[in-house]
Structures are given as structure tokens and as C-alpha cells.
Amino acid sequence: MKPIWVVDDDQSIRFVLEKALAREQFSVRCFASPKEVVKALEDDSPQVLVSDIRMPGGSGIDLLAAVKARHPGLPVIIMTAYSDLDSAVSAFQGGAFEYLPKPFDLTKAVELIRRAVDESLREEVADAAQAQAPEMLGQAPAMQDVFRAIGRLSQSNVTVMITGESGTGKELVARALHKHSPRGDAGNKGPFVAINTAAIPKDLLESELFGHERGAFTGAQATRRGRFEQADGGTLFLDEIGDMPFDLQTRLLRVLSDGQFYRVGGHQPLKANVRVIAATHQNLEERVRQGVFREDLYHRLNVIRLRLPPLRERREDIPMLTRLFLGKSARELGVEAKRITESALARLADFDFPGNVRQLENLCHWLTVMAPAQVVEAKDLPPEMLDAAPAPAPAATSSDTVEAPAGQAQPVAQAVGESVPPPWLADLKREARRRLDANEPEVWDILSKQFERGLIQTALDLTRGRRIEAAQRLGIGRNTITRKIQELGLED
Structure with missing residues (x-):
């Protein structure tokens, strides 16, 4: 790990912080002015930078800007006076990790620096993982099954049906199937063409898919190639096929x-050299039973079925995806990426995300704009998300993501049993009953404080x-824990 850099024109501040951090096994390098730091950055960089805000020969805000220009992800802690509100605002606007009010409690200062170090190390690991596997959609077992399925299908042109809830990333998987197939980047570099059949009006969808001849209908002033022609030699992705x-x-x-089609208003058959990948969030078997989806088309599309798990079945991927989307949002908005606490x-991992990965990505956009720090x-x-109840334990699921065509047995998820109250809750009820029976005053206040004190x-x-x-x-x-420690008498 790199050393922590401390810059302050006050020698006593440098001395105190250096000794306190050394006791915590941190390597420290001290500077007396911003100029010294800027010069040192030419050859080296710190794990965390702690800087005073007002120094002869330069300010901490200017130094913050210079550091962020070279190392955007470096956590910088700005030391400032309690009353210097403008400086604190400037520090946050400049991308500071946190500001440390002077005079500061040494223990709190070390805790803050330790948190900045932890965040820095986590970001380094996340960046390295992203650089090594930029195409990874997730590391959960359910997603690893998807990756294995893509690998098994990589040398095939077979028709694939992708099922999964809205927002699970069905088009991303379709693109991966194309890219790693003989038609994609690894082979003949054929085109990938996508169309959402639910987003196009019924009277226009036929022309979108198959094209039209000039004069085929009012407004058809020129011949138009449809999506099947556009995807010739490549892959056509039919989203929301249901x-x-x-x-x-x-x-x-x-x-x-038969691999042939006609443009709207056309009489000359055209050959379709296209691999079709379809996707839906609906239950196609049920739609077949309802008579709104052709059974023969269902069987034609359902050669290989690939199920994408909802985000609630791959909660271990949420931290990685969150950091990925926060970085993406920051790049799109031209700002420094937000960091997020454990x-x-x-x-977030307790939330069910009914909108799945798309909802998580939208949340990260919201946090990039709205989070105050x-x-x-x-x-x-x-x-x-703050009001949401903790998520229940996931039901058992099949380990194989490539599903059999309709008519074969499907795995049945194991039901989740009723939750059992923890033993300590029974003890709490007995203690509350004893005090209430004895007509003791302030039972709520006494037991609440005991509970908080124990936590x-x-x-x-x-x-x-x-x-x-x-x-x-x-x-x-x-701030909450500091106030509670004072209220409950837990001060050292």
C-alpha cells in the first residue's frame, strides 16, 4: 500500500498526525506546502492525501484541483475550521472525500483516514476487476451459468429464446451470443440488428421487419429495406416477441x-441469411394456451432457452454493478465518480429491485446527481429503499440456466418456510412483561436505551x-453514533 501524504504548514499538525498514523501501521510522508506535493506527484502518488486548506504559497482547494486532474480517484481529505462553511462547500464541489474540522479529535481523524484508505483499496480492486473482465455481467453462480451457456453456444447458429424479467439485460446477452458466434466479431463480423416488437405500432411493424416496396401503401415513396435484410449475414434480435x-x-x-420472405407490396422472394434470437419477459406457454401466440412458432423459436435471473437472485453482484454504474454515470455527466459505503x-442488497439491473443503473444516475456528498x-x-423490509432468503433454483424446450419437466423452486423469531426477542418480551406488570415508569425509554447501548x-x-x-x-x-454515545454515557 502507498503512504498517506499529509500537507500542512503547521509542523505540530504534521507531527501529531504522522505519529498517530504510524501507531496504526500506516506509512506517512509529510509536506509543508502545496508546491512540494505538486512536485512529488511527478514521480509518485499517495494512497490518501490529507491537506490543510489555508497555507502560504497555495490553498488546499487549489491543490485538490491539481491532484484530481492527475488522479481522479484519489481520496483527498481537507482540514478546515469549523466556521469555514464556504471552504467546506468548495472542498466537496472539488471532489474531496471528506473534510476534517479543526481543532480535530485525533482518534476521529485517524478513523476518517482509515475509512478513506479502505475506500481507496476497494476502488483499486474494483477497477482491476473491471479492467480484466470488461464484458462480465456478473459473478453470481446464476450468471456464471449464463456465461457457460454463451460459451457452449459460441460456435452455433441455433435459434435461442432468452427469457427473464424486464431489466435483466436480455439484449446484452443477445449481443454477447452474436459477438462470440461465427456471425459476430469472432467470425465474419455480420451485423447485429435489434427490434422491440412491443414498441412499434402494429400497422408499422410488418414494414419494419420485412421492408416495403415503393408505393406499397400511402407514404411509401421509396423502397425500404427491413430488419431482416439489414441483418443479412448477422443476427436479428426480436425483443418482447410475446x-x-x-x-x-x-x-x-x-x-x-423456409428462409424466405417478401417485402410489403413485393412479389420477388428474398433470402434471409439471418440468425434469430428472441426474448420475452412473458410466459409464452400461457400465451399459447390463451390462443394469442402460435404454438408452432413457439416451438420454432424455443430451440434453446436461456433464462436470465432477476437481480434478487444474484444479490452478490449488486456491489460490483453499483460501482460500475456509478463510474459510468460520472463519465456521462463529466463529474468525479461517487463512492459508496458498505x-x-x-x-441495496436487501432491496428486491423489481426493475432489476436497469433499475439499479437508474438509481446510480440518481445518486450521482442527488447524493449530497x-x-x-x-x-x-x-x-x-430505506423503507423496504429486508429481503427473504432466496428459494432454491436450478443450477442449469439452459432450459429444455416446452413439454419437458421443469424444476420446482423450494418454498421458503416461515421465519422463526430469534431467541433474544422472547427474552425481551419477558423483560417488558415483568416491568409492565410491576407498573414501572418509562419502560419504553429504559429498554430502548439498553437495546441501543448493547448494539x-x-x-x-x-x-x-x-x-x-x-x-x-x-x-x-x-453524527448519529456520536450523539448516541453521549446520550447513553458511553464516552471513554
Whole structure:
């Protein structure tokens, strides 16, 4: 790990911080002015930079801008006076990790620096993983099954049906199937053409798919190539195939059966050298039973079925995806990427995400714009996620993602049993009953304080008294834990 750099014109501040950080096994390098830091950055860089805001020969805000220009992801902590609100705002606007008010409590200062170091190390690991595997959609077992299926299908031109809820990334998988097939980048570099059949009006969809001849209908002033022609030699992705009108299903079936089609208003048959990948979030078997989807087309499309798991079945991917989307949002908006605490990630992992990966990506856009600080904490999340109940344990699922065609047995998910109250809750009820029977006053206040005291003391014991880390583990803010420690008499 790289050293922590401390820059302050006050020799006593440098000395105190250097000794305190050395006791925590951190390597430290001290500077007396911003100019020295800028010169040192030509050959080296720190893990974390801690800088005073007002120094002879330059300001901490100017130094922050210079550092961020060279190392955008480097955590910078700005030391400033309590009353210097403008400086604090400028620090955050410039991308500071946090600001440290002077005079500061040494223990709190070390805790803050430790948190900045942890964030820096996590970002380095995430960046390295992203650089090594830029095409990875997830690391959960369910997604690894998807990757294995793509690998098995890489040398095939077989028709594939992708099923999964909205927002699970069906088009991304279709693109991967194309890219790694003989028609894609690894082979003849054929085109990948996508069309959402649910997004195009019924009277225009036929022309979109098959094209039209000049004069075929009012407004057809020129011959137009349809998506099948555009995808010649490549892959045609038919998204939301379950919403295709019934009469168009007949034309699609004919193309899949004999490989030929006609433009609207045309009389010359055209050859379709196209691999078809279809996708839907609907239950096609049920739509066949309802008579709104052709059974013969269903069997023609359902040669290989690839199921994409919803995000709630791959919760271990949420931290990686969140950091990926925060970085993507920052690049699109031209700002520094927000960082996110472990407590906030834990809260996200408890959320069911009915909109799946698309909803998580939209949330990261929201956080990039709306989160007040550079580090996103649990309290910064939208209200619907803060109010959500913890997610239940996932039901058992099939380990094989490539499903059999209709008619074969499908795995049945194991039901989740009722939750059993923890033993301590029974003890709490007995204690509350005893006090209430005895007509003791302020039962709520007494038991609530005992409960909070036990939680906070346990967290402090685990973190060896580091309050910020204890707050993170408990999922509360640092101001909250400081206030509670004072109220409950837990001061050292």
C-alpha cells in the first residue's frame, strides 16, 4: 500500500498526525506546502492525501484541483475550521472525500483516514476487476451459468429464446451470443440488428421487419429495406416477441421455416441469411394456451432457452454493478465518480429491485446527481429503499440456466418456510412483561436505551473503538453514533 501524504504548514499538525498514523501501521510522508506535493506527484502518488486548506504559497482547494486532474480517484481529505462553511462547500464541489474540522479529535481523524484508505483499496480492486473482465455481467453462480451457456453456444447458429424479467439485460446477452458466434466479431463480423416488437405500432411493424416496396401503401415513396435484410449475414434480435401481433407471427414462422420472405407490396422472394434470437419477459406457454401466440412458432423459436435471473437472485453482484454504474454515470455527466459505503451497499442488497439491473443503473444516475456528498451513505438512498423490509432468503433454483424446450419437466423452486423469531426477542418480551406488570415508569425509554447501548457497545468492541467504522457496520450515520454515545454515557 502507498503512504498517506499529509500537507500542512503547521509542523505540530504534521507531527501529531504522522505519529498517530504510524501507531496504526500506516506509512506517512509529510509536506509543508502545496508546491512540494505538486512536485512529488511527478514521480509518485499517495494512497490518501490529507491537506490543510489555508497555507502560504497555495490553498488546499487549489491543490485538490491539481491532484484530481492527475488522479481522479484519489481520496483527498481537507482540514478546515469549523466556521469555514464556504471552504467546506468548495472542498466537496472539488471532489474531496471528506473534510476534517479543526481543532480535530485525533482518534476521529485517524478513523476518517482509515475509512478513506479502505475506500481507496476497494476502488483499486474494483477497477482491476473491471479492467480484466470488461464484458462480465456478473459473478453470481446464476450468471456464471449464463456465461457457460454463451460459451457452449459460441460456435452455433441455433435459434435461442432468452427469457427473464424486464431489466435483466436480455439484449446484452443477445449481443454477447452474436459477438462470440461465427456471425459476430469472432467470425465474419455480420451485423447485429435489434427490434422491440412491443414498441412499434402494429400497422408499422410488418414494414419494419420485412421492408416495403415503393408505393406499397400511402407514404411509401421509396423502397425500404427491413430488419431482416439489414441483418443479412448477422443476427436479428426480436425483443418482447410475446407482444407480436398474431398475423405477423404467421409471416415470421414462414421466414424461420423456409428462409424466405417478401417485402410489403413485393412479389420477388428474398433470402434471409439471418440468425434469430428472441426474448420475452412473458410466459409464452400461457400465451399459447390463451390462443394469442402460435404454438408452432413457439416451438420454432424455443430451440434453446436461456433464462436470465432477476437481480434478487444474484444479490452478490449488486456491489460490483453499483460501482460500475456509478463510474459510468460520472463519465456521462463529466463529474468525479461517487463512492459508496458498505452499509449503503448492504441496504441495496436487501432491496428486491423489481426493475432489476436497469433499475439499479437508474438509481446510480440518481445518486450521482442527488447524493449530497462524494461518499454515498445508507441515509442518502431514496426513501423507497430505506423503507423496504429486508429481503427473504432466496428459494432454491436450478443450477442449469439452459432450459429444455416446452413439454419437458421443469424444476420446482423450494418454498421458503416461515421465519422463526430469534431467541433474544422472547427474552425481551419477558423483560417488558415483568416491568409492565410491576407498573414501572418509562419502560419504553429504559429498554430502548439498553437495546441501543448493547448494539453500539458491541460494534465499538468489534472495531476497537473506531466510531466511524462502528457506525458503518450498524448502518447509521457518524453524527448519529456520536450523539448516541453521549446520550447513553458511553464516552471513554
